[in-house]
Amino acid sequence: MKAYVYVSLKKSVLDPQGKTIYGALNKMGFKGLEAVRQGKFFEITLDRDLTKPEAQAEVERIAREVLTNPVIEEYRFSFED
């Protein structure tokens, strides 16, 4: 089982990298863009013996306690069975 964790800056936090990418995309002529936010992506391979609720609890804890700084970031995650 694999877990995919996405970490991004909170909406209230300025993202200079995303802003720079947005500016570059506009200059390159890409149309219809409103904004770009940059984040991090983690692919976590889990032990097969874990039940779904166990895996969910474990990944939630990893995302909250390690992968994210709650002052500036937020996370979401999904699973691929």
Add this chain to the structure above:
Amino acid sequence: MKFGVIIFPGSNCDHDAYWTIQQVARQSATFLWHESQDLENCDAIIVPGGFAYGDYLRTGAIAKFSPVMESVKKFAEGGGLVLGICNGFQILCESALLPGALMRNVGLKYVCKPVHVRVENDDTPFTQACRQGEVLSIPIGHMEGNYFCDDSTLAQLRREQRIVFRYATPAGEITPEANPNGSLDNIAGISSAGRNVLGMMPHPERASEAELGCVEGFKIFQSLVGSMATR
């Protein structure tokens, strides 16, 4: 007075701090390995600059889980003096010994140059040899020095006079141009509520001897030694 300087894999200002304490401040100093929980009865702990654990994940994110930081947390909670410089400041924020976070510089570039900081509070163990409003020239060298916290935390920091250093012009004016990294409110250094923990982005150990071109950073070490003598 005995200072402990922590070494993480990737620390690179540990020897500079050690040298300043031993050779310039003439105090005893010892290195503390990140895997040890023993602070060896030190009176003050320096969390030095560098790239602890390669700054992987986030600056300070892995360092905060190291055995030595567990002891540093207990030491700080008991009122022990802890000075975090640059990467050390980032580690102290990640460890929640100081509020807020240090984000990527607004200009997205590594900035390495002398800056001016204004002493906002001289009533701390780290600034007692300074005057309120005094401007110190101390170099910075960082990619993630952009201090951020939420509005209520900023209000609290102001109310409790915990903003210790702010980026300023040589004349001591707080302007956007004097801010090298986009830090909220030009913040360059903050203290804990108990004043015993200080985090700062500028490197005082790089400005503590005439040979280095500037001695104004030495006032931080001088303050620490002075305050420890009266503790």
